[in-house]
Amino acid sequence: MSESKKLIPKRRFKEFEGAQMWEKLRLGDHAIIKGRLGWKSLKQEEYVDQGPSMIAGKHITEGIINWNKVDHIPQWRYDESPEIMLKNGDIIFSKDGSLGNPALITNLNSLATINSTMMLVRLKKNISSIFFYQIMLSSQFKNLIRLKVSGSSIPHLFQADMTEFKFNTPEVNEQIQIGEFLKKLDNLINTQQKKLEKAKTLKSAYLTEMFPDDNESNPKRRFKGIKEDWxxxxxxxxxxxxxxxxxxxxxxxxxxxxxxxxxxxxxxxxxxxxxxxxxxxxxxxxxxxxxxxxxxxxxxxxxxxxxxxxxxxxxxxxxxxxxxxxxxxxxxxxxxxxxxxxxxxxxxxxxxxxPHIKEQTKIGNFFKLLDNKIALEQKKLDKLKHIKQAYLNEMFV
The missing domain is CATH 3.90.220.20 (DNA methylase specificity domains)
Structure with a gap:
């Protein structure tokens, strides 16, 4: 198979069928790549309750930053590293430990930076950030991570690794359409994830209230009309x-x-x-x-x-x-x-x-319904993730 045939994805939007082939690009030629240069003597006691946000990999889940959990640093600490002051369109990810786990910065309305375990990619205008974020979820980037994990006892992505990272891309209009399409799928996945977490949280709350604690003889919440002691x-x-x-x-x-x-x-x-x-x-x-x-x-x-x-x-x-x-x-x-x-x-x-068998049965049936609800929400989430992975496999070269 020739190189030209390899650079045409299996699935394309109708308006791009027959369009020019994708190109293989070197990331360093099309992006600014930066990381925090050590901690610069930053100490734990310097963290503050309010101030510029400092993001770590632990604050990112499925591409979503939990802004309520991020650390905060003094203004002067933020000012000393202008090269990693975050902007909308930046992509950040973990370069130490659990490699990858990217997030795309959008709707940023306050000062934010990254800690020393993270790296920043700021793309030039010919590469859509919403598209490249999906590249970092695809097999192209995962292959790089696999090489780094298998080749080292302490996995680490160097700036040089990202500079030399090769990826395939179409022209920018097709990039944007692919990125927007996959973003909609990501939104559906995030919504479904929240439904699953809500169902799990509900069950956890009922488990706490419908079973007695170690120092209790009866639970806090009971079915109406049941009074027999446990x-x-x-x-x-x-x-x-x-x-x-x-x-x-x-x-x-x-x-x-x-x-x-x-x-x-x-x-x-x-x-x-x-x-x-x-x-x-x-x-x-x-x-x-x-x-x-x-x-x-x-x-x-x-x-x-x-x-x-x-x-x-x-x-x-x-x-x-x-x-x-x-x-x-x-x-x-x-x-x-x-x-x-x-x-x-x-x-x-x-x-x-x-409790009495009558209450046992009611409790058991109640939690079985909750477990069925959780299983259903999990099944829907898994299905969406499989759909997303299938599109990643077919829409990227």
């Missing part, structure tokens, strides 16, 4: 039985789904020639591995060797939500420290405060 039990007293899973190596075929950590965390399905020893009411806990102590529910199949299943006497959905609310406590207090493993005495020691 009763403390050991975990072993609210389950009929518990059992460990079996290894996959001795089981072949496709009789039932093999329930291992990979599948439970969203990985691919695999099948084994074994009976279904887990039903949908059972509560599962990962017994070994880095995520030991993680709790699951709502699965049916053959239990994997790193998991244990609890068969509840009453509502499995309630028991799952109770354990999930206390997930961090399980991690902190019921795992071995060096090689993560749930302690053998977990079921004998862990305390479960149980």
């Amino acid at each position: 009763v403390p039990y050991k975990l072993k007293d609210v389950i009929e039985s518990e059992f460990k899973g079996k290894t996959k190596a001795i089981m072949l075929g496709n009789k039932s789904i093999y329930l291992d950590a990979n599948y439970l965390n969203g990985g691919e399905i695999s099948y084994v020639n074994a009976s279904k020893d887990v039903n949908f009411n059972d509560v599962l806990i990962l017994w070994d591995g880095s995520l030991a102590g993680t709790v699951y529910h709502g699965f049916e199949g053959s239990l994997g060797s790193t998991l244990k299943a609890y068969r509840p006497k009453e509502s499995g959905q309630f028991l799952y939500q109770y354990l999930k609310k206390n997930q961090q406590k399980i991690f902190d207090n019921y795992r071995t420290p060096n090689i993560p493993h749930v302690v053998k005495t977990f079921t004998e020691e862990f305390l479960v405060v149980n």
Whole structure:
């Protein structure tokens, strides 16, 4: 395949079909590239409550700067580095640690700069900043990051790396149209992300109010007409039985789904020639591995060797939500420290405060609806991200 054929994207806007081929450009010829030259003896005690903003990578999520979280520095500290005083149209990104994570500066209405872990790209007029921001989300820039990460124990992007960075681009009108189109997708993704976070926050609030704290006998919020006190039990007293899973190596075929950590965390399905020893009411806990102590529910199949299943006497959905609310406590207090493993005495020691089965059922069903809502919002977000990635693959050379 010739170089000319390579520089035509698979997908173009109709008015640009048959237009001239894209060019390969060197970023240093078309942009000013700057970073903060060290801290210049900046000390933690010099930070102020009000003053010019100083942005770090931790303040950027999915291209959005959280201006409520940025640091602030004295005016004279801002003035001493004019080369990195931010302007609308600038692109900033992390050059140390977690490389990349770019943000496009827009609607800037106050003084702002970057800290020493960041780099700034200020493009000339022949390159659209909204287009180049998308370049930094595409495989072209990700390939550079991959090389830097794999080639160093301490990943770092030097100014020279960005100066020599080669990228493919059409003429500026096509750049702008591509950038604006993908910006609309980014806005949809950001909106969907907020919906997902809102659903998660709502569930977290209800978990706090509908389950009692350690020093409480009853929760703050209850269903109307229910007054029976909650009763403390050991975990072993609210389950009929518990059992460990079996290894996959001795089981072949496709009789039932093999329930291992990979599948439970969203990985691919695999099948084994074994009976279904887990039903949908059972509560599962990962017994070994880095995520030991993680709790699951709502699965049916053959239990994997790193998991244990609890068969509840009453509502499995309630028991799952109770354990999930206390997930961090399980991690902190019921795992071995060096090689993560749930302690053998977990079921004998862990305390479960149980209401009447009528309230258990109501609580379990309520949180199942919330979990379904969260799963739906996550599915919508994943779909939008897949669409965005497909366009990045097809609209860029």
